[in-house]
Amino acid sequence: AGLLGHIPQVVLMDSFGASEALGFGSSAMTKDGEVRTATFQIGPRCKVFDEEENLVEPGSGMAGIIAIGGPIPLGYYKDPEKTAKTFRTIAGQRYSIPGDWCTVEADGAMTLLGRGSACINTAGEKVYPEEVEEALKTHPIIEDALVVGVPDDKWGQAVTGVVVLASGVTFDEDDVRRHVRASLAGYKTPKHILLTQVPLRASNGKADYKTVTEFARRDLGLA
Incomplete structure (x- = not known):
């Protein structure tokens, strides 16, 4: 918001992803707009699953883990245990799941909660x-x-x-x-x-x- 005060004509884009998973989501901020902290529009290849690997219903308030499909890495070099934990297959689709949790709002946006490990x-x-x-x-x-x-x-x-x-x-x-x-x-x-x-x-x-x-x-x- 401070930067937009100096260059009000620009649009600031915030992209959410990880080394193992690009394209979780994004947000845009303009001088006159308002963006909720840690809230992103979900990317087209992104899904949010609960602990039973079911899709989280938008607006349910339930926390879920963020996953992304499509072109993703094969795994971590010489670390099969970490590879198996992060790169998982759900309902026949392979996903990268680095460990970030969120809720899904009624409008389909995600609100980031943080890393499960923390x-x-x-x-x-x-x-x-x-x-x-x-x-x-x-x-x-x-x-x-x-x-x-x-x-x-x-x-x-x-x-x-x-x-x-x-x-x-x-x-x-x-x-x-x-x-x-x-x-x-x-x-x-x-x-x-x-x-x-x-x-x-x-x-x-x-x-x-x-x-x-x-x-x-x-x-x-x-x-």
Whole structure:
């Protein structure tokens, strides 16, 4: 949106895919338009399956795993186990399924939840970090945020936000928690919100969940 303020005549395109699967979906943003965060129009070769390998019904609210057919890689070099997990055949069609989960809206668009491998299991509920991260980053004092799960005797895993604050602001943890709770279910609201000045992302911009998880465990005395 900031870029469009400088060059309002352009259309910004956002493409969603993976190294193993190009063409999951796309979105377009114009100066006067509005795009929902992490929402994409589903690509023509893309399907969304539930855990029983049935197609997810649009508007059902059910989470499903994203798959793409058509021209896809043969597999990972010398890694048959990972190949079998990612490249699967469903109803006679071979798909690439890197592990991203989403919901399918009533209009057919997909709303990305995140990678299943990063999913936090708290009190029997699944929480996808990206959804909570986006809620945290909409608070005006937060510059960046990652969300991880840490061991917890009561919850199994406790949803934990690690945030970098904007300069010159005062941190109010309860206010940040209320802000998240206003848009997400209570079980998705972080039990802990930790401050750090260390970059949360690798040099390529990808979230560094491993380092952030280690930091959170140390900060909470769980290392």
